[in-house]
Amino acid sequence: MTEQSTDPIVIVGSGHAGVAVAAGLRTGGWDGRIVLIDSQHGMPYERPPLSKELLTPGAGEKTALLRKEDYYQARGIERITGHPVESIDPETREVVLADGSRLPYHRLVLATGSRARELPVPGADLDGVLALRTYQDGLAIQRALVPGAKVVVIGAGFIGMEVAAAAVKNGCSVTVLEFQDRVMKRVTSAPVSAFFEGLHRARGVHLEFGAAVTELQGDGRVERVLTSDGRHFEADVVVAGIGVLPNQELAEAAGVACQDGVLVDEFCRTNVPGIYAAGDVTRFTSPFSGASQRLESIQNANAQAEALVSDILGSQPRTPEVPWFWTVQHGVRLQTAGVMHPDDEVIVRGEPATGKFSVVYLREGRLASVDTVGGLTDFRPAKKLIPAGLLLDPSLVEDPAVKLEDAVTGEDPRSAILETAAALV
Amino acid sequence: MSTNTLTVVDREGQQHAVAWEPEQSLMEALRDNDLPVLASCGGTASCATCHVFLDGDIVTSLGERSEDEAELLVDAEGFSEDCSRLSCQVTFEDRLNGMTVTLAPEE
Numbered sequence: 001m002t003e004q005s006t007d008p009i010v011i012v013g014s015g016h017a018g019v020a021v022a023a024g025l026r027t028g029g030w031d032g033r034i035v036l037i038d039s040q041h042g043m044p045y046e047r048p049p050l051s052k053e054l055l056t057p058g059a060g061e062k063t064a065l066l067r068k069e070d071y072y073q074a075r076g077i078e079r080i081t082g083h084p085v086e087s088i089d090p091e092t093r094e095v096v097l098a099d100g101s102r103l104p105y106h107r108l109v110l111a112t113g114s115r116a117r118e119l120p121v122p123g124a125d126l127d128g129v130l131a132l133r134t135y136q137d138g139l140a141i142q143r144a145l146v147p148g149a150k151v152v153v154i155g156a157g158f159i160g161m162e163v164a165a166a167a168v169k170n171g172c173s174v175t176v177l178e179f180q181d182r183v184m185k186r187v188t189s190a191p192v193s194a195f196f197e198g199l200h201r202a203r204g205v206h207l208e209f210g211a212a213v214t215e216l217q218g219d220g221r222v223e224r225v226l227t228s229d230g231r232h233f234e235a236d237v238v239v240a241g242i243g244v245l246p247n248q249e250l251a252e253a254a255g256v257a258c259q260d261g262v263l264v265d266e267f268c269r270t271n272v273p274g275i276y277a278a279g280d281v282t283r284f285t286s287p288f289s290g291a292s293q294r295l296e297s298i299q300n301a302n303a304q305a306e307a308l309v310s311d312i313l314g315s316q317p318r319t320p321e322v323p324w325f326w327t328v329q330h331g332v333r334l335q336t337a338g339v340m341h342p343d344d345e346v347i348v349r350g351e352p353a354t355g356k357f358s359v360v361y362l363r364e365g366r367l368a369s370v371d372t373v374g375g376l377t378d379f380r381p382a383k384k385l386i387p388a389g390l391l392l393d394p395s396l397v398e399d400p401a402v403k404l405e406d407a408v409t410g411e412d413p414r415s416a417i418l419e420t421a422a423a424l425v
Numbered sequence: 426m427s428t429n430t431l432t433v434v435d436r437e438g439q440q441h442a443v444a445w446e447p448e449q450s451l452m453e454a455l456r457d458n459d460l461p462v463l464a465s466c467g468g469t470a471s472c473a474t475c476h477v478f479l480d481g482d483i484v485t486s487l488g489e490r491s492e493d494e495a496e497l498l499v500d501a502e503g504f505s506e507d508c509s510r511l512s513c514q515v516t517f518e519d520r521l522n523g524m525t526v527t528l529a530p531e532e
Contacts, residue, residue, distance in 0.1 A: 016467075027459045046467045064467065068449065068457045075459075299465050299472075326471050333493065335471060376496040380473065384532075 007104045008033030008078070009312065010095055012085050012250065013111035014044040016298050017279025019066045020305030021109050026075045028313045034077045035103065037095075039084040040134065043069055048298070050138035051159055052328055055145060055166035063135055088254035090272050107274055107312055110251050110262060111305075114244035114280040114296060119154065123216030129238045132159055144237040147171030152225045152235040154213055156183040158327045160241030161196065164205050165329040167239075174204070175233050177211040177225065187325070187336070189346045189359055192371050196329060203330050208233075244296060246281045259283060261294045267317070268308035276311075278304035287320050288387055289339065289368070299324050322386045324379075337382040338369030349378065350400040357400070365391045370404070381405045429522040433460055436528050443526075445517060451477070451526065452513035460528065468513035473497045476529035479515075481507040483524055487515060502530045 009025060011018045014036055022036045038044065046064040054063055072079050080097070087096045094102045116131035118124055130141050141163065145151065151167045153160045156178035167174045176183075182193035183200070197207060212228040216238060225233045248258045257263045257271040261283025268276045268284075279301040283294050303321055310317040326335040332355065340361040350357035356374035360367065360382075366389050370382035381404045385392075396407035429445040433455065445454040452475040455462045463474035470493045479487075484507060490498065491514065498509050509529065515521075 023459070027461075048467055048469060052469075066467075068446070068453070071457055298467060302463060302465055321465075324465075324472075326466070326469075333471075376493055380497060380500045 006032070007093070007106040008035045009107045009109065010035045010037065010103060010105040011109040011111055012037050012095065013113055013247075013279070013281075014038035014040070014066075014079075014081075015111060015113045015279060015301065016047065016066065017113070017301035017305050018109070018111035019044045020302050021111060021278060021309060022072075022077045023067065023075070024305055024309035025312065026077065028309050028315060030313060032106065036072065036077055036079050037083060037085055037097075038079065038081045040136075041082040042135070045135055050135060051132055051162040051166075054135075054138045055142055055163065055170070057170050059142065061139060061142075063138070085250060088250060088275070090254050090256075090275060093274060105274070107276065109308065110256075110270075110275065110277040110281060111279045111301075112247035112250060112277075112281045114246050114294075116240065117243045117245050119213065119216070119240050119242065121213055121215050123218065123222065124240075126216055126218050126222040127220060128218070128222040128236065129216060129240065131240050132163060133244075141237075141239060145170040145172055148173070149236045150234050151175070152177060152233050152238045153241065154225070154238060155241040155243070156180070156207070157186065157241055157243065158184065158325075160239070161200065161329050162327060163239050163241060164200060165203070168204050169330075175206040175208060176200070177208050177213055177227065177233065179210065179212050181209045183207070184327075184334075187340070188334070188371055189340065189344075189361070191346070191348050191352060192334065192359055192373060195352045195357075195373060196332075196334070199330050199332060244280065246283070246294060248281055251275075251277065251281075264304075266307060266320075267311035268304050269311065276308045278308055286323075286339070288322060288389075289341075289363075291339070291341075293339065295323050295339075297323060297325050320387070322383050324383065332374055333372075333376075335372050335376060335379050336369065337379055338367070338386045340369040340371075344368050345394065347394055347397045349397060349404075358404075360392070360397050360404070362392060362394065362397070365394075367392050367404075378404050427519075429517065429519070429524075432523070432525045433458075434525065434527040435460060436530060445521075447517050449517060450513050451515035451517075452511070455512055455526070455528075461531075462512065462528065464513065466513075470494045470497065470511055470514055473501045473511065473532070475512040476501050476503075477510055477512045478503075478505060478508040478527040478529060479510055480524065483521065484508055484510060490514070502532055 044066045116133045149172045151172045151174045153176045215226040246261045251262045262277040264282045324337045344361035347360045358378040359371040361369040367385045372379045392407045393409045431443045433441045433443045443458045465472040465474045
């Protein structure tokens with residue numbers, strides 16, 4: 001156990017990362033005060049159901065909580081809700097709350113998450129233009145997805161496509177406008193995009209690519225969406241899913257180094273002593289690829305929470321888990337282990353027409369990432385093979401009858417070097 | 426419905442009496458009682474971090490695993506066809522009061 005303090009560990013943000021830090025500190029043996037600040041009212045909740053369960057017909061208004069209601073009080077985790085933090089004073093180690101009161105901290109954890117990027121076009125502030133980030137956003141979209149409504153989704157990423165799938169299921173007429181030439185281009189390869197495009201079209205979603213939105217029009221409320229090629233699309237509701245921005249302003253104003261995200265090391269320490277950051281708001285160097293990245297995922301929020309808790313408590317950190325992500329559209333699951341790069345070698349395993357296949361991404365012959373569609377057979381082995389940096393034989397990978405682990409051709413020379421080095425110590 | 430009491434055996438073999446409240450999945454009961462299940466996916470059968478072993482008869486009575494659950498479990502460490510379940514897929518039932526839940530090894 002490291003030193004205790006009468007000042008609390010203050011956590012700003014009550015999403016997956018913030019709650020995981022609070023819970024992890026307590027179960028890890030931290031006896032001091034923990035204060036969890038939430039700019040929203042209500043109980044901290046799970047994010048994935050907002051674009052999945054909450055938008056399905058007849059879902060009701062309930063959503064899953066991150067911990068049961070009496071958890072926080074029972075663990076002595078103090079909560080401040082509906083109360084944004086105004087500023088941080090790293091000199092005096094205090095946060096300043098909206099009512100002007102100052103709260104001293106022993107350690108400060110910024111888990112402020114990210115926000116939906118706003119459409120940078122005229123008319124983006126019209127009624128009926130929505131984005132999906134919070135529970136309240138989810139409810140607003142749920143109410144808008146009435147049968148017969150003309151829904152225009154801007155952006156064909158995970159969120160946009162999940163909303164589109166839910167909207168057709170609710171009996172809406174749905175058009176997706178995407179600036180790129182295929183769906184989910186940022187996160188997956190052409191074969192996976194093609195599969196999901198076919199799936200969406202078969203269920204009645206209209207997809208328009210190369211569609212740059214220039215303006216939203218309407219009399220107080222949105223009525224149509226204009227694109228740069230002179231077309232217009234009638235709309236009762238517009239849902240924009242064009243990415244997120246890290247909520248880093250609080251950190252920046254306090255002198256914490258940021259660069260499209262709060263910069264953190266492997267223990268989630270920022271450049272300012274006593275201040276940590278975790279979750280969507282952070283940017284860090286991947287221990288697997290060496291790339292600088294932000295990851296919008298629960299897996300990252302939990303992993304970073306664990307890393308920083310271990311740093312505060314002086315406990316042994318867990319081996320980092322390879323990043324992973326999932327989406328479900330029209331009942332079909334896409335689950336990804338690792339982060340692909342557009343230059344990776346793309347190998348399709350199995351026949352997409354069957355609705356169940358994988359795509360393997362090799363980087364310099366090593367397994368970098370796997371997408372599994374309609375099944376999870378390759379997901380778990382991939383999660384182990386990727387961090388091991390193993391070389392795979394492309395001709396074996398191509399054969400879905402060969403288990404992914406049996407396509408391994410040899411050890412990564414890097415791990416052999418590390419083992420030799422370890423033996424010398 | 427009243428709350429169930431579970432006996433949970435952790436990875437060190439220690440036993441814990443754990444309250445399982447109606448409307449919680451088994452995973453939520455474990456997580457909310459500070460047992461070390463990571464529950465990386467929040468209970469959507471997308472990871473296998475809430476893998477547990479239950480009595481074989483109970484597993485049989487719970488019915489078939491979903492395809493996703495089956496595929497995640499089959500390669501999980503310590504997988505047992507008879508006893509393995511993802512605890513996020515086990516819903517509260519009065520008749521499960523008093524059952525023993527053993528946490529599977531961590532990956």
